[in-house]
Amino acid sequence: MGSRARARWAAAVLGFAGLLCAVLGAVMIVVVPTLIKQQVLKNVRIDPNSLSFNMWKEIPVPFYLSVYFFDVVNPDAVLLGQKPQVRERGPYVYREFRHKSNITFNDNDTVSFLEYRSFQFQPDKSHGLESDYIVMPNILVLAAAMMMEDKPMSLKLIMTLAFSTLGERAFMNRTIGEIMWGYEDPLIHLINKYLPNMLPFKGKFGLFAELNNSDSGIFTVFTGVKDFSRIHLVDKWNGLSKVNFWHSDQCNMINGTSGQMWAPFMTPETSLEFYSPEACRSMKLIYKESGTFQGIPTYRFVAPSTLFANGSVYPPNEGFCPCLESGIQNVSTCRFNAPLFLSHPHFYNADPMLAEAVLGLHPNQEEHSLFLDIHPVTGIPMNCSVKLQLSLYIKAIKGIGQTGKIQPVVLPLVWFEESGAMEGKPLKTFYTQLVLMPNVLHYAQYVLLALGCILLLIPIIYQLRSQEKCYLFWSSSKKGSKDKEAIQAYSESLMTPAPKGTVLQEARL
Numbered sequence: 001m002g003s004r005a006r007a008r009w010a011a012a013v014l015g016f017a018g019l020l021c022a023v024l025g026a027v028m029i030v031v032v033p034t035l036i037k038q039q040v041l042k043n044v045r046i047d048p049n050s051l052s053f054n055m056w057k058e059i060p061v062p063f064y065l066s067v068y069f070f071d072v073v074n075p076d077a078v079l080l081g082q083k084p085q086v087r088e089r090g091p092y093v094y095r096e097f098r099h100k101s102n103i104t105f106n107d108n109d110t111v112s113f114l115e116y117r118s119f120q121f122q123p124d125k126s127h128g129l130e131s132d133y134i135v136m137p138n139i140l141v142l143a144a145a146m147m148m149e150d151k152p153m154s155l156k157l158i159m160t161l162a163f164s165t166l167g168e169r170a171f172m173n174r175t176i177g178e179i180m181w182g183y184e185d186p187l188i189h190l191i192n193k194y195l196p197n198m199l200p201f202k203g204k205f206g207l208f209a210e211l212n213n214s215d216s217g218i219f220t221v222f223t224g225v226k227d228f229s230r231i232h233l234v235d236k237w238n239g240l241s242k243v244n245f246w247h248s249d250q251c252n253m254i255n256g257t258s259g260q261m262w263a264p265f266m267t268p269e270t271s272l273e274f275y276s277p278e279a280c281r282s283m284k285l286i287y288k289e290s291g292t293f294q295g296i297p298t299y300r301f302v303a304p305s306t307l308f309a310n311g312s313v314y315p316p317n318e319g320f321c322p323c324l325e326s327g328i329q330n331v332s333t334c335r336f337n338a339p340l341f342l343s344h345p346h347f348y349n350a351d352p353m354l355a356e357a358v359l360g361l362h363p364n365q366e367e368h369s370l371f372l373d374i375h376p377v378t379g380i381p382m383n384c385s386v387k388l389q390l391s392l393y394i395k396a397i398k399g400i401g402q403t404g405k406i407q408p409v410v411l412p413l414v415w416f417e418e419s420g421a422m423e424g425k426p427l428k429t430f431y432t433q434l435v436l437m438p439n440v441l442h443y444a445q446y447v448l449l450a451l452g453c454i455l456l457l458i459p460i461i462y463q464l465r466s467q468e469k470c471y472l473f474w475s476s477s478k479k480g481s482k483d484k485e486a487i488q489a490y491s492e493s494l495m496t497p498a499p500k501g502t503v504l505q506e507a508r509l
Contacts, residue, residue, distance in 0.1 A: 040264050043433070044378050045224035045231060046111050051433060052380065055426060056261060059098045061381075063420040065119060066091035067180065067208075068345070070412045071134040073360070075171035079404035081396075084411055085359035089134055092176055093125040096418070102218075109226040110235050114215040115258075119208075130177035137392050137411055138172045140187050140205060143338035145397045156399030162190065163402050170394075170402050182206030207390070207414060216277045219258045231264075232257040232379070234275050245280045245334045248319025255282040266376035272301045279342055279388075280334035281320070283307065285372060293382040294427060296435050298373040308343050308350065325351035328391065328410060339393035344368055345415035346389070357409050368415075380430070382422050389415035 043051035054060075068090035078084045097120070100113045121130055141163060148156050163169075166186045174183060182204025217238045224231025234254050237243075242252045256262075256273025272285040285301040292298060310326040311318030320329050327350020328341040347354040348363035355361040373383040395408035422430065 037265070040378055041224070041228055044261065044264050044380065045228070046221070047223060047225050051429075052261070052378070055380070057100050057103070059260070059420075060424075060426040061420040061422050063096035063098065063418060064122070064125070065094040065096050066125075066417045066419065067094070068092075068415050069134050069136070069176065069179070070360075070414065072136060072171060072411075075135055078406055079170060081405035081407050083357065083359055083407075084409060086412060087360055089132070089176075090127055091125075091417070092128060092130065092180075093122045094119040095122055096420075105223070106220070108235075109223055109230075110220050111223050112218055112220040114218055116213070116215050117211055118213050119211070128176065130175060130180070132176050133173055134176065134179070135171055135173050136179060136413060137394060138168065138170055139338065139392060139413070140185060140191075141168045141170055141402055142392060142394045143336075143340075144187075144191075145400045145403050146339050146393070146395075147337060148400065149397050153399050156397070160399065160401045163187075163400075166190065168402065170404065170406070178206065180206055180208050181212060182209040211278075221258055224263075232261050233263075234258055237275060237277070243280065246319045247321070250316055251281065251319030253282060256284070261381070262374065262379035264377055264379040266299055266374065266379060268299070270299075270376075272372060272374070279329075280331060281329075285370075288371070291373065293373050293421070294423075294431070296375055296382055296431060297377075298382050299376045301372045301374060303344070303349070303370055305349055324393070324410065325354050327351050327354060341391045341393060341410055343389045343391065344370070345387050346412070347410075354410055358411060361412070375430075375435075377435075381420075383420075385417055385419045387415065387417045 046056060047053060068088050069092070070086040071089050072078065073085040073087055074082065097118045098115055100115050102112070102114045104112045106112060123129065144159065148159055168187055183206065184203075185205055188203075188205055218236075219234060220236040222230040222233050222235060234257060235241075237254055240254070242249070242254055244252060246252050254275045256275060259274035259276065262272060268287045268290075270287060273282060275282045284304070284307075286304050288300045288302045290297065290299055306314040306317070308327050308329045309317055310323035310328075311321050312323075313326040317323075317329075323330060324341070327347060328343040331340050331342050332338055343350055343354075344363070345368040346361045346363035348365065348368035350363075355363055368387060370387045371385055372381055374381055389412055391410045391412045393408070393410050394403075394406055396403045396406045
């Protein structure tokens with residue numbers, strides 16, 4: 001086989017390979033997105049065979065609860081009608097453990113479960129110990145006084161006498177551990193004896209006592225196995241399709257997920273909705289920006305300015321009222337009628353009057369805003385920091401001497417942050433199977449298509465160059481024909497012998 005034939009054969013082979021690569025690339029462009037989608041759907045649904053099931057059942061992400069207390073510096077001055085001054089203490093950090101139990105798959109494509117939580121104090125991450133003492137409002141006394149505001153004076157005087165007998169005061173000096181997980185108080189026993197249905201607890205009283213070693217109610221959510229469009233959405237909570245804490249159907253709706261996973265394939269127009277048993281309501285977060293976490297692309301979602309706005313600023317929130325200034329939500333109807341309010345820490349994103357009414361508050365976005373970083377393809381959180389504040393509305397109640405001359409004020413009690421970030425082996429597994437492999441398939445389709453186009457161009461270029469050489473050869477042959485005849489004639493003349501009698505001359509330079 002000649003060199004020209006071998007070149008033609010090689011060009012034909014490359015052309016066939018190029019055509020094959022181009023066809024494969026084109027097919028992958030059509031097929032790969034579907035394959036990726038099927039792979040994601042298979043692994044994010046609530047199914048024992050899915051990749052994310054164990055992550056959903058036993059959350060591998062290390063969660064931490066960081067609690068900051070507002071230590072009242074001038075309690076006696078507050079009783080005399082002066083502006084309260086607070087000093088932030090903390091954080092007091094707890095490792096939070098979560099696990100699901102009583103997992104029951106139902107016939108209607110839903111699963112029911114209880115999620116238990118427990119907390120362990122982390123001294124090495126904390127700025128202080130649980131044995132630290134702080135001064136805080138006596139929630140039981142001041143809340144009971146507020147409830148008696150419209151009652152007859154005789155009942156108020158009886159309550160004042162009862163408080164005095166029991167040694168109760170408007171402010172208390174207790175340890176962090178007592179305030180967090182509960183303390184014995186004779187007032188609790190008195191209330192439970194004469195008003196048995198007034199308080200939801202029978203023993204110790206603590207701000208987080210209900211959360212430790214307890215569940216957050218029975219959630220029933222859609223698995224997404226049969227109907228992907230409803231994946232992770234809450235069907236019922238404690239058997240209810242809506243709650244009855246608020247004053248409008250919209251505010252009582254149970255929307256979104258249980259707050260752990262969301263539907264995949266998010267866009268910047270997507271919002272995060274979830275039901276929070278602690279807040280007794282559904283919440284919605286909005287898209288802010290895209291970013292990355294440990295090499296994984298994420299969408300950051302934050303709270304809108306209207307999350308805790310009052311009804312006059314944001315009419316859909318009217319059902320959460322009676323309201324005070326905008327930026328705090330009245331949660332008394334789901335907290336044994338105590339005048340408790342939920343907000344961002346330091347009254348961030350709220351009416352400035354609230355922060356100005358208390359000395360020692362410094363709201364700012366960097367320290368006091370919340371966010372969730374979600375992998376948009378799967379809807380799984382990568383990094384989160386949820387920050388909320390609990391405050392107590394206090395004021396002097398005529399007839400109850402313990403309240404003195406307290407001026408009406410929303411006084412912060414604590415703010416807390418629940419944070420967690422995926423790490424270690426779960427992060428590597430997630431990255432490999434749900435980020436790296438889809439990316440490899442995604443780019444492989446274009447690599448094959450480009451390679452196919454290049455290989456297809458090689459025989460085309462070879463053919464064009466072959467034709468160009470042939471054309472140049474024949475063209476030069478026609479233009480140089482006379483010269484060739486002259487050269488041939490001269491060569492023949494040199495080879496012919498000279499006639500006899502011819503004198504040959506010597507050539508000289």
